[in-house]
Amino acid sequence: MPPSPDPREVILEARDLTREFDGVKALDSFSFKLHRGEVLGLLGANGAGKTTAMNCLLGLTLPTSGELNAFGLPLQANRISILQRSNFSSAYTALPGNLLVWQNLSVFARIYGVPNPKKKIAELMELLEISHLSKRVTGQLSAGESTRVNLVKAFLNDPELLMLDEPTASLDPDIADKVRKVVRKVQRERNIAILYTSHNMRDIEEVCDRVIFLHKGKIVCEGTPADIVAQSSSDNLEDVFIKIARDGELLDEPKKEESAL
């Protein structure tokens, strides 16, 4: 029996999203729905298409074909109003290193029109345990501190939709654990829909309600992390990742034959 549809509001939806680069499909008829209060993990090896998907969803890259809607509105035509209700954080972007942390955060608070920005910034910095960094030069922060400052920026406008691109990349296990816990805590408290990419399967297991595995731009499988491991011929999510990255499929050939019988 097919799973019953999720009754929660659809926050982000892609329908048959395809993106070609020089005739090569980086995304191939990619469709998914992200619901309010859900954390969806987008997984795949390098080149699987998750960054392209994220870029299309952020409006940074235009899809070759397909539809993208956020909050029920077409993304391209309503980009500004959608971005006002969303936010983004990536391990690969930075806030200007030559400004103090509070200066950077004040700029973004102003862009998003955050009421009472000083209070908001102070609250979020306390939540992420970085209040002491307020007057530090952003460029002199450690990777862990920098990630948490980026997360403060990402939570500034109380987003309903948050896109996190490998937020724990280059963090030590202790800081990565703290980041995961804070993301989960804020997400639950505010019922945020999060699209999450990571190469760290521990991240995925702890943070994501549901995951989609991509291979060569196509969805190989989707479900809860536990369901996917149960469906596969692997023992854990990390092995599933490796299996899909190498073979492009979830199951070993013999298992497929067995299930066909």
Next chain:
Amino acid sequence: MNFRIISALVMRYLFLYARSPMRLVELAFWPVVDLVVWGNVTVFIQKNTNPEFGSYVLFFLGGMILWDIMFRAQQGVAISFLEDVWTRNLLNIFVAPVRSSEYISATFIVGMLRILITAVVLSFISWFGYAFNIFQLSWWLIPFFLNLMLFGWSLGMISTALILRWGLAAESLAWAIPFFFQPVVAVFYRVEDMPAWSRPIAWCFPPTYIFEGMRDVMKSGTMKWDYLWYSAGLNVLYLALAGWLFLWVLNLTRKRGLLTKFATQ
């Protein structure tokens, strides 16, 4: 000294030049600009060596100060954009609810602030150091500043569009673009002192009218009003073209998926 190591390093630089045509263009560009500007200045001086020559020399200072106004306006736009690239902040801006027009307007304002600082500093130094008072241009200074600032903004948008299209390999254009125009907009010499073939080109650009006007005002206290109108009209045209180019390139980079690569490099 190991020649093999030196040759390897030379090879590395040659590879770099071969992969970046902009660097090769630069090799010829700056010497050509210098040659044309100073060649025309020489002709100007040769034609004006008479008892009034001393006052003509002040044109150089006036030209230099007004040129810098235009240059700083262009830099305000182009360097503000590059600052976001250098600090890997561009992606944060493009995924925030910021319209292209808002982004460009902010860089215009930065350009204006840069102009104010430059104008104040240069005015003081030229007054105290060389007894040259830029305020002898009286209220004409206002339309001069405005027109040069508008053209600087246009050049800033063109520079930004080219950097967006070609990536950081074209970074040097942020500094070079105004100097493409310096030899032909009669900054330090009259249009009539320029080679005949280049005069029609000179009149296609708004700053030419301003620099010619500046010399007229310094000589006679007034200038042709037509010059101001031509300059303003051309500025409107160039601003519209530059704005269109910027938006077209921005859209193109989105279509080709180059924006994120560029923003995170």
